[in-house]
Amino acid sequence: MAASTGSLSNTEGEKKRYLLRPAPHIHSGQSVSAVMGSVLISLVPATIASVILFRWGAAQVIIACLVGAVAGEALCLRFRGRPPSQIKDLSAAVTGLLLALTMPPATPIWVCLLGGLVAVALGKQVFGGLGANPFNPALVARVFLVISFPEIMTRWIAPFDGTATATPLAVSSSLGQAGWRYFLGIHAGCLGETSVLALLIGGVYLLARRIIDWRIPASILGTVAVVSAVFGADPLFQLWSGGLMLGAFFMATDWVTSPYSRLGRLYFGIGVGLLTMIIRLWGGYPEGVSFAILFMNALTPLINLMTRPKPQMESVRQVKERASLTRILVTMGVVSAVSGIILAIFYGAMSPRIEKRRQQEMGEGFRVMFPDAASSEPVDLEERLPNRVNNPVFLVKDKEGERMGIAYVTTPAGFQGDITLAVGLDGDGKHVVAVQVLAHTETAGLGSKITEPDYLRQYERKPISDEFVLGKDVDGISGATVSATAVADGVRDSARAVVEALDINPADGVSEATPSNGR
Amino acid sequence: MRLYKVRGGIAIPDHKEGAHSPLEELTPPAVLTVSLLQHRGASARPVVKRGELVRRGQCIGEPVGLGAPIHSPVSGKVIEVASRLHPSGFYCESVVIENDGEYVDADRPEGIADPTSVKPEVIRRRVHEAGVVGLGGAMFPTSVKLAPEGPVDTLIINGSECEPYLTCDHRVMLECTEDLIYGWQALRYALGAKRVLIAVEANKPDAIAKLKQATTGMSDVEVVTVPAVYPQGAEDVLIRRVTGRRLRARGLPAEVGCMVHNVATVLAVARALRDGEPLIKRAVTVAGSGVQRAANFWVAIGTPAGHLLDHVGRRDDIRQLIFGGPMMGQSVSSEDVPVIKGTNGLLAIAEDDVLEFTTGVCLRCGWCLDVCPVGLEPYHLARLAEAGEWHEAEAAGAMLCYECGSCSYRCPGRRPLLPLIKLAKGEILREQAAARTRSQTSGGVA
Numbered sequence: 032m033a034a035s036t037g038s039l040s041n042t043e044g045e046k047k048r049y050l051l052r053p054a055p056h057i058h059s060g061q062s063v064s065a066v067m068g069s070v071l072i073s074l075v076p077a078t079i080a081s082v083i084l085f086r087w088g089a090a091q092v093i094i095a096c097l098v099g100a101v102a103g104e105a106l107c108l109r110f111r112g113r114p115p116s117q118i119k120d121l122s123a124a125v126t127g128l129l130l131a132l133t134m135p136p137a138t139p140i141w142v143c144l145l146g147g148l149v150a151v152a153l154g155k156q157v158f159g160g161l162g163a164n165p166f167n168p169a170l171v172a173r174v175f176l177v178i179s180f181p182e183i184m185t186r187w188i189a190p191f192d193g194t195a196t197a198t199p200l201a202v203s204s205s206l207g208q209a210g211w212r213y214f215l216g217i218h219a220g221c222l223g224e225t226s227v228l229a230l231l232i233g234g235v236y237l238l239a240r241r242i243i244d245w246r247i248p249a250s251i252l253g254t255v256a257v258v259s260a261v262f263g264a265d266p267l268f269q270l271w272s273g274g275l276m277l278g279a280f281f282m283a284t285d286w287v288t289s290p291y292s293r294l295g296r297l298y299f300g301i302g303v304g305l306l307t308m309i310i311r312l313w314g315g316y317p318e319g320v321s322f323a324i325l326f327m328n329a330l331t332p333l334i335n336l337m338t339r340p341k342p343q344m345e346s347v348r349q350v351k352e353r354a355s356l357t358r359i360l361v362t363m364g365v366v367s368a369v370s371g372i373i374l375a376i377f378y379g380a381m382s383p384r385i386e387k388r389r390q391q392e393m394g395e396g397f398r399v400m401f402p403d404a405a406s407s408e409p410v411d412l413e414e415r416l417p418n419r420v421n422n423p424v425f426l427v428k429d430k431e432g433e434r435m436g437i438a439y440v441t442t443p444a445g446f447q448g449d450i451t452l453a454v455g456l457d458g459d460g461k462h463v464v465a466v467q468v469l470a471h472t473e474t475a476g477l478g479s480k481i482t483e484p485d486y487l488r489q490y491e492r493k494p495i496s497d498e499f500v501l502g503k504d505v506d507g508i509s510g511a512t513v514s515a516t517a518v519a520d521g522v523r524d525s526a527r528a529v530v531e532a533l534d535i536n537p538a539d540g541v542s543e544a545t546p547s548n549g550r
Numbered sequence: 551m552r553l554y555k556v557r558g559g560i561a562i563p564d565h566k567e568g569a570h571s572p573l574e575e576l577t578p579p580a581v582l583t584v585s586l587l588q589h590r591g592a593s594a595r596p597v598v599k600r601g602e603l604v605r606r607g608q609c610i611g612e613p614v615g616l617g618a619p620i621h622s623p624v625s626g627k628v629i630e631v632a633s634r635l636h637p638s639g640f641y642c643e644s645v646v647i648e649n650d651g652e653y654v655d656a657d658r659p660e661g662i663a664d665p666t667s668v669k670p671e672v673i674r675r676r677v678h679e680a681g682v683v684g685l686g687g688a689m690f691p692t693s694v695k696l697a698p699e700g701p702v703d704t705l706i707i708n709g710s711e712c713e714p715y716l717t718c719d720h721r722v723m724l725e726c727t728e729d730l731i732y733g734w735q736a737l738r739y740a741l742g743a744k745r746v747l748i749a750v751e752a753n754k755p756d757a758i759a760k761l762k763q764a765t766t767g768m769s770d771v772e773v774v775t776v777p778a779v780y781p782q783g784a785e786d787v788l789i790r791r792v793t794g795r796r797l798r799a800r801g802l803p804a805e806v807g808c809m810v811h812n813v814a815t816v817l818a819v820a821r822a823l824r825d826g827e828p829l830i831k832r833a834v835t836v837a838g839s840g841v842q843r844a845a846n847f848w849v850a851i852g853t854p855a856g857h858l859l860d861h862v863g864r865r866d867d868i869r870q871l872i873f874g875g876p877m878m879g880q881s882v883s884s885e886d887v888p889v890i891k892g893t894n895g896l897l898a899i900a901e902d903d904v905l906e907f908t909t910g911v912c913l914r915c916g917w918c919l920d921v922c923p924v925g926l927e928p929y930h931l932a933r934l935a936e937a938g939e940w941h942e943a944e945a946a947g948a949m950l951c952y953e954c955g956s957c958s959y960r961c962p963g964r965r966p967l968l969p970l971i972k973l974a975k976g977e978i979l980r981e982q983a984a985a986r987t988r989s990q991t992s993g994g995v996a
């Protein structure tokens with residue numbers, strides 16, 4: 032072995048200086064723009080679905096929100112003296128698209144532009160830009176718009192044909208046979224709250240890319256399902272409506288505004304689920320997801336403090352404490368799971384009986400309209416009734432067991448929300464006996480006049496074959512034409528539909544429908 | 551064998567292109583620079599002078615306090631004892647030796663055929679005299695680890711080699727299996743350990759098969775396949791993985807009855823005892839996008855990086871040189887920087903693959919927290935470091951950081967997490983040292 036001379040030659044001449052960099056010298060390749068790009072990709076199915084469903088109405092909203100958000104970002108970066116190249120991180124585009132998906136289709140363009148601007152400027156940049164905002168920017172803008180323009184932000188159109196309609200959560204509370212329509216998204220709603228399928232595809236993509244943590248959507252959806260089962264709401268309907276999927280997969284999972292730790296994310300998701308159901312079940316607002324997420328955003332710093340990880344190499348004493356804490360958590364988890372299951376089973380066993388009780392009570396209620404009635408009997412007409420008439424319909428009987436009247440509840444759409452009407456017809460189904468307003472959200476002092484007994488008295492003994500036209504055979508209410516028309520049309524349409532569904536032959540008045548005790 | 555769960559960790563593309571290149575004997579260069587800082591502790595004191603003739607294996611540096619002696623890797627003449635660049639990036643006192651190409655050996659102690667035939671103290675002394683230190687990178691004197699504070703029942707041989715690109719330990723396991731068996735039997739005997747666990751990452755199936763075959767019938771030795779998760783080779787992670795035992799904060803492995811030695815160290819121990827050979831060469835991987843081929847060499851300590859590059863063929867566009875792996879390795883400015891005992895790899899990185907230093911914003915994704923094997927909150931530590939809150943950083947556990955770099959690797963915001971944490975650690979150490987001096991001087995006055 033002899034000494035090599037290789038390096039001698041190399042020591043001659045100019046020595047090359049190498050770059051000095053701190054370790055580590057490699058990177059996973061993830062970056063803000065790559066992640067935001069993945070989020071945009073994951074939103075493509077929902078975006079396409081909304082354009083298929085709502086056509087140009089959706090496309091215009093999406094474009095306007097994107098333009099608003101990106102322009103807002105450009106302006107803010109300029110004012111804050113930041114390099115305009117930061118736009119390339121795509122975060123403004125994500126915010127814009129997410130906002131678009133929370134908007135009703137056919138929202139005026141200027142509202143969308145304003146929304147995009149507000150999302151980026153007030154939702155993000157005022158706090159110091161990307162990574163510093165406490166609240167989800169898209170939801171900040173949505174809530175801003177809902178509060179500022181309540182009428183525009185609740186103007187829904189039906190898919191495909193674009194006619195005005197109501198949004199599902201405001202109309203009913205169960206899926207019934209229409210489940211698949213919800214899954215595909217063929218119903219009215221915000222752009223992105225419609226197609227469960229499209230949202231799931233995007234959500235699964237983000238989960239597979241490990242960009243979002245499964246703990247957040249899983250805990251939100253799980254909590255909503257359990258709470259709705261326990262309180263007697265249709266869990267599937269609660270999961271598939273009101274933007275819950277959009278919120279659970281795309282809004283609540285926002286990195287910046289959700290907790291750092293995995294445990295914290297679990298708490299966060301449970302909180303969002305609980306708040307959503309509280310708002311939906313007991314609040315006045317049918318759609319609670321946005322508020323629930325924003326509220327939990329506010330709690331995120333607290334959750335972060337509560338769930339700070341303990342370094343692995345603790346002293347032995349700390350290990351013991353940690354173990355007992357784990358035990359407490361596990362115990363708590365088991366207890367709540369067991370009680371949840373028991374409650375669910377109990378509710379499952381009780382619900383037919385509860386339902387029967389409720390129907391009986393309702394039947395009793397109708398007897399106010401029929402003071403001479405001896406009994407009432409529910410008739411299940413589920414498939415034969417239009418959407419806006421509640422099942423079952425009640426047949427009111429006299430002492431001899433003869434049918435002396437028909438009673439039911441209908442919910443026509445009023446000026447601001449649904450009007451819940453109780454309607455009584457005579458036994459032949461030819462005349463209205465009485466109309467009562469059970470619930471409404473019409474303007475106080477104007478639309479609310481529809482509830483006055485003097486006003487409603489005009490419907491007594493009115494033939495259902497009448498035209499029910501305001502100013503012609505029905506009195507209007509000045510300043511509340513929409514409300515009054517809603518009542519008149521609601522009574523006429525429902526009465527005719529119920530009579531038809533009951534198959535009452537006006538000639539002999541014999542019913543062929545089979546009475547049942549309901550489901 | 552049961553494996554235990556360890557928090558954090560990341561899967562990194564392993565780039566073990568050199569795994570199939572057998573170890574080649576690399577002819578030492580004409581001039582070698584032997585650093586006198588090749589162990590944890592203070593620099594060794596040179597015991598040779600300029601102009602002196604040295605033989606191969608002759609002691610040229612004596613430790614001052616904690617440390618290990620340093621030997622001449624070749625025979626020849628001491629040209630200079632002077633300050634030279636060290637892989638750490640600092641200048642350190644070094645002995646520059648001109649290779650005479652004769653390789654005349656100094657007197658060696660007699661080899662020990664059966665390590666269990668001598669007293670444990672003899673093994674400890676011989677390991678110390680041979681200058682053996684932890685070759686996994688820490689360079690902690692091995693003889694010190696042979697006199698643990700408490701009883702050790704489990705000797706763990708670390709063959710995980712979790713850093714991407716590096717393959718020298720892998721080759722040692724394949725090519726020097728018999729030496730390793732001798733080495734760990736000696737270590738086990740000296741420690742009085744009951745069992746030996748050889749932990750190898752699952753991405754080295756050939757090494758696992760070879761070791762399993764070589765150890766069949768040894769009841770107290772077990773080859774354990776550990777998952778290929780970075781940083782599997784970190785001492786605490788490995789102990790936890792194979793024994794389930796947890797170390798106290800900054801505690802020593804012996805406190806939980808364990809001792810961990812890297813395979814390269816075990817080999818050095820075997821050579822020191824059986825052949826009386828001091829630690830003057832080691833296995834080194836040369837790889838990276840800046841070289842023509844990935845290779846593994848037996849390299850004389852003191853060989854400059856450029857000499858290794860010459861042997862694999864460089865590409866024109868090398869812009870970065872790294873001593874060690876891509877995760878924890880040190881970037882050096884010159885190819886004059888010599889291989890030291892702790893050098894397990896040399897990476898040459900081409901222009902396009904140099905990772906730019908970035909200072910992005912935190913997106914609060916929590917990924918750094920998920921991957922940290924210690925369970926620290928890197929985003930928080932980094933923020934404290936930026937604010938200069940050293941005390942807060944210390945309270946948040948900055949000193950527990952392994953410096954594994956997983957957090958930086960994973961961060962989508964491309965925050966310089968590890969550099970900031972290192973900055974905080976440096977400042978905390980400085981303050982601690984200052985506090986010590988203060989208390990000493992005030993004590994002197996009183």
Ligand code: SF4
Binds near residue numbers: 926928
């Ligand atoms: S470098 Fe330190 S803080 Fe970062 S992951 Fe590794 S141990 Fe944790």
Ligand code: SF4
Binds near residue numbers: 911914915919967
């Ligand atoms: S990985 Fe980076 S962006 Fe994510 S929380 Fe940690 S520091 Fe922030």
